[in-house]
Amino acid sequence: MSKEMIEALDALETEKGVKKEIVIDALETALQTAYKRNYNQAQNVEVTFDAKKGDIKVYAVKEVTGEVFDSRLEVSLKDAMAINKAYEIGDHIKFEVTPKDFGRIAAQTAKQVIMQRVREAERANVYDEYSQYENEIMQGTVERKDNKFVYVSLGKVEAVMPRSDQMQREDYKMHDRIKVYVSKVENATKGPQVFVSRTNPGMVKRLFEQEVPEIYDGTVEIVGVAREAGDRSKVAVRSTNENVDAVGTTVGPRGARVQAVVNELAGENMDIVQWEDDASDYIANALNPAEVIAVQFNDEDNERSATVIVPDYQLSLAIGKKGQNARLAAKLTGFKIDIKPESEVEFVDDDELTAEDVAEETDVAADDAVATDDVAADVTPDVDDTDDAEATADATPTDD
Structure with missing residues (x-):
């Protein structure tokens, strides 16, 4: 059993990305619970799992005392010094108490607990991974849709796109590959929940960052975006380099850069305006x-x-x-x-x-x-x- 357990842990780490240490910790906790439940023992037990050999051992931890009142919790100083003369009152000694049939009972009792810990670890990994993409654009595949949501596969997680975040002019069909804006990532009870959008103003900003190198490197800055998704957007830009025309750079040669964004957003019109310090000039440009x-x-x-x-x-x-x-x-x-x-x-x-x-x-x-x-x-x-x-x-x- 020990060899099979090691192989299973290695496979779990490779396939699911769940670290072996996390599973071993869950296993030891489950085995400790199983021992207490099945052998009606005191709470002072520890279970260790050898990650190299796969051996499972149970120890009763007892405190060295001058007088023993509970043999399950305490050991006399005389008996302790018989083991090692260095022991003193207040020290703790581990005594191995592994039952012969513990492997079978532990496996049955711990299975559900281990699987729960594994699921939690997987959820934590997924949340940590996708929370990094919040407010970013990801490529996904439409899996299905109902009256409330369009479900988009982002790899390890199925994201949801509410009706308010769907473009009215777009018809989402199964297996369609679309770009979506990750608006929110929640660590829910049933697992990480990722919400995506096609209407969020942030999507316009990220698309321009992909199409315009000067925006990506900070030479041109997008100051604001006002959007009525699927119809029209206004994007205010300014340059951090006086030799770079913010509007012209964003529009691109013959409008190629802005046209790429328009095409991605199903023909949504784009007005690129120059941001100004002076409010009256800014309003006039807008x-x-x-x-x-x-x-x-x-x-x-x-x-x-x-x-x-x-x-x-x-x-x-x-x-x-x-x-x-x-x-x-x-x-x-x-x-x-x-x-x-x-x-x-x-x-x-x-x-x-x-x-x-x-x-x-x-x-x-x-x-x-x-x-x-x-x-x-x-x-x-x-x-x-x-x-x-x-x-x-x-x-x-x-x-x-």
């Missing part, structure tokens, strides 16, 4: 491809909000289809964005003059009239002009 005339900030508002002025003919482009362009720009910059056409801002400026401003302009106009005998200029807009329809759009950053 609203690309729309032209921005000016960005005004509301200093009295505690929230980060800005009013963006665009040419009338650019209003629809700035807002985007169903407000998407403005919404993504808000997510990317972290500002609540209110987009207004140039014509409306002109009317608002005139109408929102304070009483003091009106009085001052009226006084100036009156003085001019006295000096020149001309009619004072009217400081209010015509009534007909105020009937123009308003066209504004609000975009508030969210945590989506």
Whole structure:
């Protein structure tokens, strides 16, 4: 049995990756439990397993005392000195008490305990391995799917992809090889649970790192990603080297680099924008491809909000289809964005003059009239002009 046990432990370490020391520790614990249960012995027993020979031995550990009250736990100083004159009171001595039929009983009793320890060790190995890939991209194979999840094999573990992390335009079929973003790794009771995603903004960042060497080595940095998975994303980049154009480098020659990311994400559009220290410039870049005339900030508002002025003919482009362009720009910059056409801002400026401003302009106009005998200029807009329809759009950053 001993030879077979050693071979089994070696095979377990080779095939399952479970270290022999872990299994031996579990085996010794199981054998100790088996001995106590089957032989009704005291708790002061130790079981050792020889990893080279495969021999199993049971020892009763007794304390050296001047007077023995329990022979199962104690040994007299006289008897101890008969074994070795160096023993003193308080020392512990091991006495071998291995039963002849212990091998059979131990094997039966310890089997379940050993298998449990082996499963735990395997789970720990898998968790340690895959927790290193959290927030990274892995290549997987679609195994199956149901109403809630798509199950993706990543090798030693089957990851799950919830519906919220699945691309609406993609149809996942068995045996399809796909790239997934490892969003979370949990060490659950039943074993490691890996959650993967195709919609996480982090996936866009990792894909660009794979396609753009300058991003991978840190020459170009991705500052932020705002994404509506499967439809459109905005990626803000900046360069740590003044001689490197961050946007051009990310886009690549003839758009080859960004196109590779677009192809991987089933045609999802990518807007690459230049990150700026100045918030107004950053917001203007984020609203690309729309032209921005000016960005005004509301200093009295505690929230980060800005009013963006665009040419009338650019209003629809700035807002985007169903407000998407403005919404993504808000997510990317972290500002609540209110987009207004140039014509409306002109009317608002005139109408929102304070009483003091009106009085001052009226006084100036009156003085001019006295000096020149001309009619004072009217400081209010015509009534007909105020009937123009308003066209504004609000975009508030969210945590989506």
